[in-house]
Amino acid sequence: MGTVAVRATGAARDEGWLAATDAAALTVADALAALGGDPQGLTPDEVRRRRDRVGPNAVRTHWVSALAVLARQFRSALLGLLLAAATVSFFVGERTDAVVIGVILAVSVGLGFANEYRAERAGAALHDRVRHVASVVRAGRVETVDVVDLVPGDVVRIGLGQVVPADLRLVEAHRLECDESALTGESTSAVKDTAPVPPGTPPDDLASCALMGTVVRAGSGVGLVVATAGHTAFGRIAVGLGTRHGETEFQQGLRRFSLLLARVAGVLTALIFVINLVLHRPVIDAVLFSLAIAVGITPQLLPAIVTASLAAGTRALAARRVLVKRLVCVEDLGNVEVLFTDKTGTLTDGRLTLAEALGPDGQPDGAPAPPDAAGPPDAADPGDATHPPDAAGPPDAAGPGPLLAGLLANEAGPDGADGNPLDRALWQAPAAAAQPVDAYRRVAVLPFDHERRRVSVLVDGLAGRILVTKGAAEEVLALCVDVPQQARDALDARLADGGRVVAVASRPAPDLAGLDPADERDLRLAGLLVLRDPPKADAAGAVRRLAALGVTVKVITGDHPAVAVRVCEQLGLPVTGVLTGADLAGLDDAALPAAIEQASVFARVSPEDKARLVRAQRTAGRDVAFLGDGVNDALALHAADVGISVDTGTDVARDAADVLLLDKDLDVLADGVTEGRRIFANTIKYVLMGTSSNFGNMFSAAGASAFLPFLPMLPGQILLNNLIYDLSQIAIPTDRVDADQLARPAHWDLREIRRFMLTFGPLSSLFDFLAFALLIGVLHAGPTEFRTGWFVESLATQTLVVFAIRTRASPFWRSRPSRPLLAAALAAVAVAWLIPYLPVAGPLGFGPLPPVFVPVVVALTVAYLALVELAKRTLFAASDLLRPPGPVTGTAGTQQAAAPQAAAPQAGTQQTGAPQARPPEASRRRRTHRRAARFTTR
Ligand SMILES: Nc1ncnc2c1ncn2[C@@H]1O[C@H](COP(=O)(O)OP(=O)(O)OP(=O)(O)O)[C@@H](O)[C@H]1O
Numbered sequence: 001m002g003t004v005a006v007r008a009t010g011a012a013r014d015e016g017w018l019a020a021t022d023a024a025a026l027t028v029a030d031a032l033a034a035l036g037g038d039p040q041g042l043t044p045d046e047v048r049r050r051r052d053r054v055g056p057n058a059v060r061t062h063w064v065s066a067l068a069v070l071a072r073q074f075r076s077a078l079l080g081l082l083l084a085a086a087t088v089s090f091f092v093g094e095r096t097d098a099v100v101i102g103v104i105l106a107v108s109v110g111l112g113f114a115n116e117y118r119a120e121r122a123g124a125a126l127h128d129r130v131r132h133v134a135s136v137v138r139a140g141r142v143e144t145v146d147v148v149d150l151v152p153g154d155v156v157r158i159g160l161g162q163v164v165p166a167d168l169r170l171v172e173a174h175r176l177e178c179d180e181s182a183l184t185g186e187s188t189s190a191v192k193d194t195a196p197v198p199p200g201t202p203p204d205d206l207a208s209c210a211l212m213g214t215v216v217r218a219g220s221g222v223g224l225v226v227a228t229a230g231h232t233a234f235g236r237i238a239v240g241l242g243t244r245h246g247e248t249e250f251q252q253g254l255r256r257f258s259l260l261l262a263r264v265a266g267v268l269t270a271l272i273f274v275i276n277l278v279l280h281r282p283v284i285d286a287v288l289f290s291l292a293i294a295v296g297i298t299p300q301l302l303p304a305i306v307t308a309s310l311a312a313g314t315r316a317l318a319a320r321r322v323l324v325k326r327l328v329c330v331e332d333l334g335n336v337e338v339l340f341t342d343k344t345g346t347l348t349d350g351r352l353t354l355a356e357a358l359g360p361d362g363q364p365d366g367a368p369a370p371p372d373a374a375g376p377p378d379a380a381d382p383g384d385a386t387h388p389p390d391a392a393g394p395p396d397a398a399g400p401g402p403l404l405a406g407l408l409a410n411e412a413g414p415d416g417a418d419g420n421p422l423d424r425a426l427w428q429a430p431a432a433a434a435q436p437v438d439a440y441r442r443v444a445v446l447p448f449d450h451e452r453r454r455v456s457v458l459v460d461g462l463a464g465r466i467l468v469t470k471g472a473a474e475e476v477l478a479l480c481v482d483v484p485q486q487a488r489d490a491l492d493a494r495l496a497d498g499g500r501v502v503a504v505a506s507r508p509a510p511d512l513a514g515l516d517p518a519d520e521r522d523l524r525l526a527g528l529l530v531l532r533d534p535p536k537a538d539a540a541g542a543v544r545r546l547a548a549l550g551v552t553v554k555v556i557t558g559d560h561p562a563v564a565v566r567v568c569e570q571l572g573l574p575v576t577g578v579l580t581g582a583d584l585a586g587l588d589d590a591a592l593p594a595a596i597e598q599a600s601v602f603a604r605v606s607p608e609d610k611a612r613l614v615r616a617q618r619t620a621g622r623d624v625a626f627l628g629d630g631v632n633d634a635l636a637l638h639a640a641d642v643g644i645s646v647d648t649g650t651d652v653a654r655d656a657a658d659v660l661l662l663d664k665d666l667d668v669l670a671d672g673v674t675e676g677r678r679i680f681a682n683t684i685k686y687v688l689m690g691t692s693s694n695f696g697n698m699f700s701a702a703g704a705s706a707f708l709p710f711l712p713m714l715p716g717q718i719l720l721n722n723l724i725y726d727l728s729q730i731a732i733p734t735d736r737v738d739a740d741q742l743a744r745p746a747h748w749d750l751r752e753i754r755r756f757m758l759t760f761g762p763l764s765s766l767f768d769f770l771a772f773a774l775l776i777g778v779l780h781a782g783p784t785e786f787r788t789g790w791f792v793e794s795l796a797t798q799t800l801v802v803f804a805i806r807t808r809a810s811p812f813w814r815s816r817p818s819r820p821l822l823a824a825a826l827a828a829v830a831v832a833w834l835i836p837y838l839p840v841a842g843p844l845g846f847g848p849l850p851p852v853f854v855p856v857v858v859a860l861t862v863a864y865l866a867l868v869e870l871a872k873r874t875l876f877a878a879s880d881l882l883r884p885p886g887p888v889t890g891t892a893g894t895q896q897a898a899a900p901q902a903a904a905p906q907a908g909t910q911q912t913g914a915p916q917a918r919p920p921e922a923s924r925r926r927r928t929h930r931r932a933a934r935f936t937t938r
């Protein structure tokens with residue numbers, strides 16, 4: 001059987017791989033045969049041979065090619081045109097002009113190149129530090145290998161929360177479900193099994209395959225790698241998106257902004273060109289002049305500024321032991337509006353210790369029953385070994401005591417290997433050593449899973465075969481018969497106190513050979529195990545800082561609501577409402593966002609619930625971060641805009657995360673958010689500069705060419721002017737940012753920027769014309785003097801205005817700029833002033849400034865800055881651009897009000913409007929980019 005399919009795949013098979021669509025229709029045996037695979041895995045030699053043939057399992061390379069970066073500098077059509085025109089001019093016209101233009105362009109390109117190359121290297125270095133691995137069977141052993149090293153024929157294991165590392169034909173599937181939305185856009189899970197599908201089944205319905213780039217939403221499985229990298233559907237999509245990292249919202253905004261400027265430049269250039277032709281100026285001069293103006297307007301340095309800022313941001317975060325996996329993650333951090341966080345290990349220490357083992361009567365285990373007790377039991381100190389261990393006598397029909405039961409229904413070994421933190425904590429209890437665990441032999445186990453929240457084992461002991469269950473207390477109690485009221489009372493008291501309680505129960509099971517969830521019934525309560533996990537010392541402060549930044553913090557936990565609420569109280573996190581997994585199940589997707597808005601604690605939720613909550617918030621237009629460390633958090637980490645995990649988290653969580661906290665210190669999160677916003681704020685400054693002053697200057701120069709009998713500036717001078725201006729701007733990413741600009745997540749708003757441009761652009765031009773009038777009418781400047789005076793004045797105004805624009809504070813000196821920025825701006829003015837006196841002045845077409853010009857230029861500059869300062873007040877007052885503090889929306893406001901160190905009340909400024917839903921297409925593209933980043937090779 002399967003011959004038709006096998007023949008159909010012949011071509012691919014010759015190359016050593018199978019398309020998933022074909023492999024899905026084969027039996028496991030046929031697929032193995034077709035790929036020459038072996039359930040025991042490939043030998044190292046065979047792996048090497050295959051890798052040589054099909055290449056690495058990568059869809060990206062993070063090798064930074066200097067040549068590619070250089071080539072990108074010439075991507076701008078303008079630069080090409082200008083270069084061509086200069087070349088023509090070299091042969092037919094002014095040689096010096098052409099050479100000057102050439103030299104300045106070379107320096108400009110070098111500047112852009114150096115900046116971008118450095119930033120790209122920083123991005124690549126991030127990739128080098130992060131490894132994405134898969135668990136693979138090779139030569140009979142389970143190994144961990146880099147996902148890029150997988151080859152067709154490998155046998156791979158997959159589990160909850162993992163990204164499927166290649167196209168797999170499933171060999172085993174245990175309740176396996178995959179989230180294939182990355183490929184199909186379909187958000188319901190695809191259920192998987194091993195049976196072949198009918199030939200010709202469409203690619204989005206391949207039940208017998210787990211596909212590369214999809215996420216395991218439930219269960220686990222083992223699969224044979226049939227195709228890797230570009231041979232998979234995911235690989236084709238990822239490659240189709242291009243090799244550079246995905247555009248962030250910010251970069252999209254920048255691109256739109258650049259486009260806006262490009263249009264303006266286009267119109268202007270054409271206009272100037274025509275005017276100059278009409279005025280009978282030489283064609284080549286007109287071309288050069290208009291192109292130089294166009295180059296002056298386009299913000300060439302913008303991409304470099306952004307990447308350089310991001311790179312600087314990642315460095316700053318690395319110093320605080322925060323590792324971001326990709327450059328753009330810093331920006332994402334700055335955008336975060338809602339932070340969902342898991343409880344254990346993030347808000348709490350995650351070092352569980354057994355505090356009490358209570359018998360079914362609610363009393364410390366081993367203590368005499370209260371009525372006839374000789375003295376009160378030492379309730380506070382139950383792990384104490386002085387209590388006689390419950391099974392000191394022979395185990396009887398009543399079943400094992402609580403601690404013994406806890407150790408039997410346990411997936412960790414006595415040495416603390418494997419298992420989850422709770423299981424390990426039980427072994428570490430002092431009384432554990434005295435428990436007669438050795439008297440039991442395990443027959444079967446139904447492992448812990450986060451949906452059922454319990455674990456069961458079948459063990460043979462002295463009293464025969466028994467079933468022991470351990471799990472979430474109220475849920476285990478529901479499976480028990482004859483639960484004493486004292487046990488319920490004790491449970492409620494411990495939960496209210498913030499204790500993490502699991503219940504243990506057992507029953508005789510002489511006729512069971514294996515375990516099924518249905519067997520967990522008619523249990524007899526063995527008791528309660530109360531564990532302690534105190535809140536982190538610094539968590540309260542961190543939560544407060546986040547609240548002050550307008551980030552709403554919500555807790556999502558699999559634990560009991562009472563415990564979650566207690567932890568919130570201890571941390572000073574206001575509890576606005578509590579929703580449980582059961583509540584969520586009753587809410588449809590339409591009702592969910594409003595419900596989430598109301599609540600701040602989500603308890604007894606499943607891993608899928610966590611992801612669902614995150615998705616619901618995202619579709620409501622919020623930027624969501626998720627912080628978690630467990631396998632059960634991985635789905636939500638994938639679903640969030642920014643997944644954050646801790647270095648001590650599980651492999652799956654660390655793999656799914658975008659940001660890793662190397663120290664378990666939550667305070668750095670607020671630093672991350674601040675850093676992201678700082679970068680945003682600084683880039684906006686650059687944009688505002690470009691749209692106002694720089695743009696205005698170029699515009700005036702263009703206009704002046706229509707009225708003056710000569711060119712107001714030579715093309716080379718324009719380029720030099722632009723170069724010096726650009727150089728001064730490189731320091732912007734280092735600038736200080738006012739506290740009020742960091743108080744809220746900022747979003748790109750093209751409308752605001754356009755308004756800024758339409759105010760400051762004309763203002764600057766108006767002023768320039770005044771300057772022209774003075775230079776010509778009063779000072780009677782000739783061409784050289786005019787150009788020199790205008791060059792110096794325009795550079796002074798263009799660069800110094802940064803001090804006014806960089807802050808909402810008025811007068812501007814109330815906010816201190818960074819030293820490099822101050823130095824760069826002043827240096828630019830100094831250089832501009834110096835140039836006319838240097839030997840290069842001649843070839844550049846400059847001459848010394850007549851002494852009377854100096855006070856005029858100074859006065860003009862000061863007057864301009866004063867005017868801008870005035871205009872700024874009205875503009876910023878109505879604008880959100882470098883925005884002041886104020887409540888964002890919903891619960892954030894409540895939190896700010898409740899937090900002692902909350903931000904100051906807002907000062908009569910507008911709030912952010914309703915969040916806007918993101919276009920799903922762009923958002924999907926971004927996720928694909930993000931997921932593709934793991935399949936990266938040098
Ligand atoms: N090893 C275990 N054996 C039995 N029950 C467990 C075990 N670990 C956890 N539980 C139960 O399952 C519940 C959910 O645990 P889970 O680890 O899924 O929650 P979580 O979302 O990670 O919570 P947290 O906020 O504590 O990190 C726990 O509250 C506990 O009652």
Ligand SMILES: [Mg+2]
Pocket residue numbers: 342343344345629630
């Ligand atoms: Mg957890």
